Amino acid sequence: MDIHDVSEIPQYMELLLKQKKSLQDAQLSKGRRPKEKKQPGELIMQFRFRLMTSRGGSRNLAHSIRSTFIPPAYTPCITPLSGLKKVMIGNLQLETHHRDTYIPLRSVTPPDRMTAVMAIVEDEKKDVLMLQLYYQPEESEHPAEEILPEGTVLIVKEPYLKVMADGDYGIRVDHLSDVTFDVRNLIPNQWQLNAEKGHTPASTSKLRGNDCFNKFQYFKAIEHSYSEGIICAEMAEEADTLKLNRSLAYLRTNQFDATLSDLELISATEKPTEKALVRKARALYNLHRYLECTEVYKVLCAEYPSSIASAELKRTISRVTEQETGKYQFKKLYTEATKIRPPHLDHATYIGPVEVRSSNSRGRGLFTTAEVKAGDLLLCEKAFAHAYYDSSKKDDSQMSLLIIAETDSMSMGTQVDLIGMIIRKLQRNPSLSPVITDLHHGSFLIQRIISLNCFGCPLSSRETYLDSMRDSAINEKKNVELYHSCGVWPKASYINHCCYSNARRSFIGDMMMVRASQDLAPNTEITFWYQAPHLDVYSDRQKKFRNWGFQCGCSMCQDDKKTDDKVIAQRNSLRAEAKKLYQSRRKLDTAKLEKVLASIASSYTQAPSKVPRLAIWDPLLAMAQIYTSQNHFTKVIESALGCLASLGYVIEGGKRSPPVIRKWGLMHDTLTECWMLTCVAYHSLHQQSSKVQAYEYAKISYRICVGEDETFEETHGKLADL
Numbered sequence: 134m135d136i137h138d139v140s141e142i143p144q145y146m147e148l149l150l151k152q153k154k155s156l157q158d159a160q161l162s163k164g165r166r167p168k169e170k171k172q173p174g175e176l177i178m179q180f181r182f183r184l185m186t187s188r189g190g191s192r193n194l195a196h197s198i199r200s201t202f203i204p205p206a207y208t209p210c211i212t213p214l215s216g217l218k219k220v221m222i223g224n225l226q227l228e229t230h231h232r233d234t235y236i237p238l239r240s241v242t243p244p245d246r247m248t249a250v251m252a253i254v255e256d257e258k259k260d261v262l263m264l265q266l267y268y269q270p271e272e273s274e275h276p277a278e279e280i281l282p283e284g285t286v287l288i289v290k291e292p293y294l295k296v297m298a299d300g301d302y303g304i305r306v307d308h309l310s311d312v313t314f315d316v317r318n319l320i321p322n323q324w325q326l327n328a329e330k331g332h333t334p335a336s337t338s339k340l341r342g343n344d345c346f347n348k349f350q351y352f353k354a355i356e357h358s359y360s361e362g363i364i365c366a367e368m369a370e371e372a373d374t375l376k377l378n379r380s381l382a383y384l385r386t387n388q389f390d391a392t393l394s395d396l397e398l399i400s401a402t403e404k405p406t407e408k409a410l411v412r413k414a415r416a417l418y419n420l421h422r423y424l425e426c427t428e429v430y431k432v433l434c435a436e437y438p439s440s441i442a443s444a445e446l447k448r449t450i451s452r453v454t455e456q457e458t459g460k461y462q463f464k465k466l467y468t469e470a471t472k473i474r475p476p477h478l479d480h481a482t483y484i485g486p487v488e489v490r491s492s493n494s495r496g497r498g499l500f501t502t503a504e505v506k507a508g509d510l511l512l513c514e515k516a517f518a519h520a521y522y523d524s525s526k527k528d529d530s531q532m533s534l535l536i537i538a539e540t541d542s543m544s545m546g547t548q549v550d551l552i553g554m555i556i557r558k559l560q561r562n563p564s565l566s567p568v569i570t571d572l573h574h575g576s577f578l579i580q581r582i583i584s585l586n587c588f589g590c591p592l593s594s595r596e597t598y599l600d601s602m603r604d605s606a607i608n609e610k611k612n613v614e615l616y617h618s619c620g621v622w623p624k625a626s627y628i629n630h631c632c633y634s635n636a637r638r639s640f641i642g643d644m645m646m647v648r649a650s651q652d653l654a655p656n657t658e659i660t661f662w663y664q665a666p667h668l669d670v671y672s673d674r675q676k677k678f679r680n681w682g683f684q685c686g687c688s689m690c691q692d693d694k695k696t697d698d699k700v701i702a703q704r705n706s707l708r709a710e711a712k713k714l715y716q717s718r719r720k721l722d723t724a725k726l727e728k729v730l731a732s733i734a735s736s737y738t739q740a741p742s743k744v745p746r747l748a749i750w751d752p753l754l755a756m757a758q759i760y761t762s763q764n765h766f767t768k769v770i771e772s773a774l775g776c777l778a779s780l781g782y783v784i785e786g787g788k789r790s791p792p793v794i795r796k797w798g799l800m801h802d803t804l805t806e807c808w809m810l811t812c813v814a815y816h817s818l819h820q821q822s823s824k825v826q827a828y829e830y831a832k833i834s835y836r837i838c839v840g841e842d843e844t845f846e847e848t849h850g851k852l853a854d855l
């Protein structure tokens with residue numbers, strides 16, 4: 134939603150066709166064994182040469198946009214190793230998964246890292262091939278040299294061959310769980326020679342682990358030292374110390390489930406140590422289990438009082454308050470979003486009066502459980518994962534093109550990074566898996582789930598709001614917002630699309646606010662638009678939903694579908710005429726303009742409260758602006774209320790008595806301005822109570838579009854300056 138979809142751009146379509154062609158060619162060789170293979174020496178030399186030149190910087194990747202092609206989905210292997218039979222490189226087939234096999238491999242070159250971590254590997258018969266491990270941690274977090282140093286012995290479950298970009302064959306691993314480095318009992322005999330002989334005392338493993346830890350090699354400390362030591366430890370206390378040490382390494386590598394389980398595994402002593410309590414609290418905080426976390430901090434404050442512990446307890450209590458009440462200090466959120474990079478804010482998720490229920494043919498949806506008023510907060514959700522693109526840096530290396538074979542879709546931005554982040558987060562914290570795997574999907578593959586459930590997002594909706602105010606209705610810039618940052622907000626993902634929606638989403642950093650844009654009765658399905666409705670042809674609008682596999686059946690879409698093309702063409706030409714008239718401000722013929730707008734209005738057959746009139750609301754807003762500049766205040770009120778009515782609002786009063794919204798319509802960012810114009814007009818006409826009411830509606834509209842109203846006065850002060 135709101136991501137930068139480039140599926141229809143010819144330059145990228147060409148790329149997609151090329152990728153699909155090579156995919157088709159690859160499918161033709163499915164099940165075959167490669168005919169020609171390079172000699173081991175040649176393959177190794179070629180790889181080492183590339184490694185040398187790439188380290189010398191001859192690859193100029195930083196200046197070109199990365200592209201990642203997601204081939205058709207295959208499922209990870211769930212069979213335990215004991216249920217699989219061993220194969221050699223010579224047995225591997227092209228593009229064929231799930232043959233109930235595994236292969237022991239040993240790397241014979243240092244690793245390289247491009248989109249995957251790669252090395253040349255050999256099997257027991259000394260046959261060699263390239264191995265590509267996808268979705269490994271970032272280089273800064275876990276260097277390739279540590280993941281796959283030369284001489285690493287590993288096992289790949291369900292290995293298969295893939296033709297790589299350069300036309301050679303390689304073993305490709307997409308699922309992190311399909312590779313295991315814990316090969317203790319399965320190391321082939323001839324490789325045992327290189328493996329450590331004999332029994333390493335736990336004390337040595339501990340020292341080695343601590344050494345790695347002090348060098349920030351946390352993964353190495355866990356895998357090669359502490360875990361080894363725990364197995365070999367003869368005394369319970371020795372194992373406990375190693376677990377305590379390992380729990381910190383787990384914490385540093387964001388493996389919070391494992392941190393907790395190590396701490397639980399420590400033999401019960403008289404009272405938990407301070408270190409154990411601190412680590413437990415941190416893991417719970419990071420898993421957003423704030424209530425449990427406060428309990429741990431309370432014990433810590435009682436047993437080991439310190440200013441840090443009480444500050445942490447206070448911080449955690451603030452999260453619990455946010456979670457339970459939905460009360461946030463939004464100005465603080467902006468400050469954090471300005472300072473922190475990436476803008477991942479330290480705040481909790483609030484789930485308001487909503488729950489997931491069946492929405493018939495639309496699958497599941499999110500419904501209200503109580504009555505809510507327009508402007509009420511339904512959700513304030515922290516992203517499960519968020520990939521940030523800093524547009525101020527203008528650095529294309531942050532950006533990549535994602536090509537998904539199964540849906541023929543392409544998007545530009547940070548989705549590739551988001552996929553990696555989520556895959557790693559789930560692998561490190563399996564307890565979080567259902568949050569993602571329960572979301573809507575075409576298959577259960579993470580890539581597919583993410584492509585259906587991710588949202589493009591600005592750094593803050595207030596920024597977008599200010600931009601849209603600058604390009605006001607008069608300039609008629611189409612505000613199609615396409616964002617390069619993106620994230621997954623799981624609860625919001627249950628909300629189905631409707632062009633004529635009753636809620637709006639907005640963002641501050643990685644927090645998404647969803648507010649009702651209409652008064653909603655209990656048990657109403659909440660909807661927001663996946664793509665904002667614009668005045669486009671019916672078929673073009675439906676194309677936007679292609680990726681999600683549905684057609685919108687809202688009243689606006691149905692009406693567009695039924696309306697004759699000739700009527701639409703006539704409406705568009707009248708609209709162009711209106712635009713010409715109101716842009717020639719000095720000699721504006723208002724009578725003529727009103728006549729043209731009346732003609733547009735008469736081209737609609739349904740009442741605007743049923744079918745909002747997208748062709749007419751913005752010219753009416755432009756008229757309200759023009760009448761304001763001419764001090765025609767009754768006309769301002771008439772045009773502004775007309776604008777609102779054309780978007781489906783049913784408003785009582787407004788002329789001699791204060792306006793009262795009986796039914797809210799389609800919410801648009803510029804409606805705050807619309808209400809502010811009426812507010813100014815009422816002020817000038819000395820209609821005080823109408824002015825107060827209009828001001829209140831302006832504030833609610835702002836809250837719905839921007840997510841909060843703490844900055845309302847400040848923002849509109851700024852706009853007055855503009």
Ligand SMILES: C[S@@+](CC[C@H](N)C(=O)[O-])C[C@H]1O[C@@H](n2cnc3c(N)ncnc32)[C@H](O)[C@@H]1O
Pocket residue numbers: 494495496497498572573585586626627628629630631680681682683684685686
């Ligand atoms: C982000 S999910 C929304 C939640 C989803 N309905 C579920 O069951 O989890 C998007 C998917 O919901 C369905 N959907 C959303 N809006 C719809 C609509 N207006 N009409 C039909 N299906 C819709 C489509 O299957 C779409 O791919």
